Amino acid sequence: MSDSFGLEGVRILGTSETYLEIEHDAELTTAVACPTCRTAQFVRHQGTRQVITDTPARGKKVRLAIARTRYKCKSCGGTFMQAWPPSIEPTAKATVRLLRYVEAEGCRHTIKGIARDVGLSETRVEGLVRGLAHRLYHHHRFPTPVVLGMDDLRLRKRLYTVLTDGATGRAIALVEGGKESAVVKELNRRKFDRTAVEIFVSDLGTTNLAVKKRMFPAALHVADKWHVLKGAQEALSKVINQEVNRLRKAGLSAQAKSIVAVKSLLMKGRVDRSGNAIQLQLNLSRLAPILISLPRIGKAFWAKIRLHRLYASADAREAIGHGIRFARRAMAKMIKTEFEAVLNRLYRHRQLVLNYFHARDPNGNLKHPTTGPTERRNGDIRATWRAGRGIYNLDYLSMRALYQPLMMHGEIVLCASCDAVMGPFGKHRLARPVTDPARARCPTCPPAP
Numbered sequence: 001m002s003d004s005f006g007l008e009g010v011r012i013l014g015t016s017e018t019y020l021e022i023e024h025d026a027e028l029t030t031a032v033a034c035p036t037c038r039t040a041q042f043v044r045h046q047g048t049r050q051v052i053t054d055t056p057a058r059g060k061k062v063r064l065a066i067a068r069t070r071y072k073c074k075s076c077g078g079t080f081m082q083a084w085p086p087s088i089e090p091t092a093k094a095t096v097r098l099l100r101y102v103e104a105e106g107c108r109h110t111i112k113g114i115a116r117d118v119g120l121s122e123t124r125v126e127g128l129v130r131g132l133a134h135r136l137y138h139h140h141r142f143p144t145p146v147v148l149g150m151d152d153l154r155l156r157k158r159l160y161t162v163l164t165d166g167a168t169g170r171a172i173a174l175v176e177g178g179k180e181s182a183v184v185k186e187l188n189r190r191k192f193d194r195t196a197v198e199i200f201v202s203d204l205g206t207t208n209l210a211v212k213k214r215m216f217p218a219a220l221h222v223a224d225k226w227h228v229l230k231g232a233q234e235a236l237s238k239v240i241n242q243e244v245n246r247l248r249k250a251g252l253s254a255q256a257k258s259i260v261a262v263k264s265l266l267m268k269g270r271v272d273r274s275g276n277a278i279q280l281q282l283n284l285s286r287l288a289p290i291l292i293s294l295p296r297i298g299k300a301f302w303a304k305i306r307l308h309r310l311y312a313s314a315d316a317r318e319a320i321g322h323g324i325r326f327a328r329r330a331m332a333k334m335i336k337t338e339f340e341a342v343l344n345r346l347y348r349h350r351q352l353v354l355n356y357f358h359a360r361d362p363n364g365n366l367k368h369p370t371t372g373p374t375e376r377r378n379g380d381i382r383a384t385w386r387a388g389r390g391i392y393n394l395d396y397l398s399m400r401a402l403y404q405p406l407m408m409h410g411e412i413v414l415c416a417s418c419d420a421v422m423g424p425f426g427k428h429r430l431a432r433p434v435t436d437p438a439r440a441r442c443p444t445c446p447p448a449p
Contacts (some may be wrong), residue, residue: 004384007095009085010064021119023063024054030085034073042071045079053094053119055101058099061119064095088437092124095382100437103132104408107399110234110387124178133399135414140421142402144193147367148219149374150202150211152178155385158392162378162401163187168403169373170424171381173397180210187215194218198226199359201369203227219358222359223352224371225311231342232304233267235330238338239300240266259297262286270308296334303339316357323350415442 005012005024014025033040047069052061072079084090089099098118105114106129114129115122147166152159159178164171180361192215200219202208204227212221240263246260247256265287291298306326313319323346330339346353359367381401384391391397406412412423420442 006097007064007085008087010066010087017060019060021061022057023064023065023367026064026066028066028068028082028085030083032069032071032082034071034076034078035080035083036078037073037076039073039075040391041074043074045070045072046129047082054087055095055098056118061117063119092120094120094124096438099128102128106132107136107403107406107408129399130393130396132408132436133393133395135419136399136403136412136421137395139419140412140423141190142170142424145172146196147199147201147369148197148216149369149371150183150200150208151224151371151374151378152203152207153204153378153381155382162374162381164367164371164374164377166199166371168374169375169377171374171402174381174394174401176394177208180207180214181210183207184215187211193263199367199369201371203371204345204352220355220359222355222369223349223351224368225356225368226352226372228342229304229307229311231345232307232330235335235338236297236300236304237263237267237344239296239335242338243294243297259290259294262290266290266297269301269305276436299329300335300338301333303332303335305341310353311356313357316354316403319354319357325355377401409437409440413437413440415445416440416448417445418442420444 009028009030010026011029012026013025015027016023032042034042047067050066050068052064052066054064056062057315069082070079071082087096088094089096092099098120102114102118102120102125105117106125109117111126111129112122114120115125116124144166145165145167149164149166151162151164153162154160161175161178161183162171163173163175163183173186173190176184194216195218196242197216197219199222200212201222201224202212204222208376209221212219240259244256244259247253247259269287288300291301303326306322306329308325310319310322313322327343327346330336330343356368359369384396384400384404389398403412406424408414410423412421413425414421414437416438422442441448
């Protein structure tokens with residue numbers, strides 16, 4: 001016999017194991033008393049064997065075959081079954097720790113996959129996961145970050161806005177619609193502290209500009225580096241494609257193929273932050289013949305490199321010089337049309353671009369904030385959405401998008417007395433003392449007995 005199974009009120013009598021499942025024969029150790037008259041005088045009758053599902057172990061489903069006895073009270077004559085311990089949820093035919101396990105896995109895996117792994121019905125798993133998603137969406141608030149990143153995310157034909165902590169890359173809000181009114185409403189619902197945001201990083205979209213002006217007027221607005229560079233990349237790609245098509249129509253298929261073969265090198269050419277162009281110099285032997293023989297591609301390529309040099313500058317003054325040189329190259333007559341949108345955007349929002357060199361941390365060091373962490377999180381959200389074969393419930397999608405990297409009942413703690421949700425407490429489980437979810441309490445609730 002063993003009481004060290006970790007379930008209060010359950011004693012293990014024996015274990016049988018197959019390739020796919022582990023089954024424990026068990027009995028209850030809870031005190032027996034009549035629920036009507038509370039006396040302990042009873043006659044024992046034959047009981048029943050009930051199967052309870054427990055958390056998986058070693059990749060196998062775990063079942064508890066519990067012998068539950070029926071009794072007859074000598075005092076009132078009523079019959080009753082032995083009471084379930086608090087570690088078992090009889091309505092779900094599962095242990096409480098399995099229900100908490102399902103909630104934690106619901107942030108990372110599909111409902112169908114969880115049901116298959118633990119042995120519960122999909123309906124039961126869906127109810128648990130959707131209930132947790134609703135609770136997190138309506139009762140949990142992430143702290144307002146110092147650096148706030150904002151970017152758009154399109155899933156099929158639906159547009160979402162993702163807000164992230166620019167310092168950690170953690171997604172803190174997901175807004176459906178992508179409109180200014182929707183984003184402002186969600187920020188107010190989540191009780192964002194407008195004065196806490198010191199740096200606001202986004203692309204130069206109309207919605208982003210309007211949200212920043214309305215919600216965070218005192219924050220330093222930094223135009224995202226990658227979206228600015230993306231415009232030059234797209235312009236260069238357009239010039240290359242035009243030249244390839246022109247050569248093919250002229251019957252010069254071999255030369256067109258040679259351009260296609262090195263297009264990836266042309267697109268990848270860049271300058272790092274220190275101004276070192278080693279990668280570009282290594283590829284120059286293959287690129288030089290094309291850059292010289294096809295002046296449109298050559299001018300577009302060097303214009304893009306000049307824009308990269310802008311972001312590799314040591315300060316704003318040097319960046320202004322590279323920006324002027326970029327404009328001169330991009331305004332060349334043969335490529336002006338393709339670079340016109342980039343030039344207009346750069347000129348209209350030049351101060352937001354230069355703010356990249358003004359953003360500093362409390363120690364005075366340059367931050368160089370970008371939406372790179374937001375873009376990486378968007379990639380994870382897309383993968384989650386595809387794995388779920390399309391997720392359209394906003395509560396559930398928000399849970400999968402915002403809480404997937406976090407450990408439920410560790411970094412995120414649910415109050416067992418009310419609907420409050422606390423956290424995140426840290427990057428690792430040991431950042432906060434591990435607490436039994438049944439005993440977790442928020443600061444406003446009395447401690448667990």
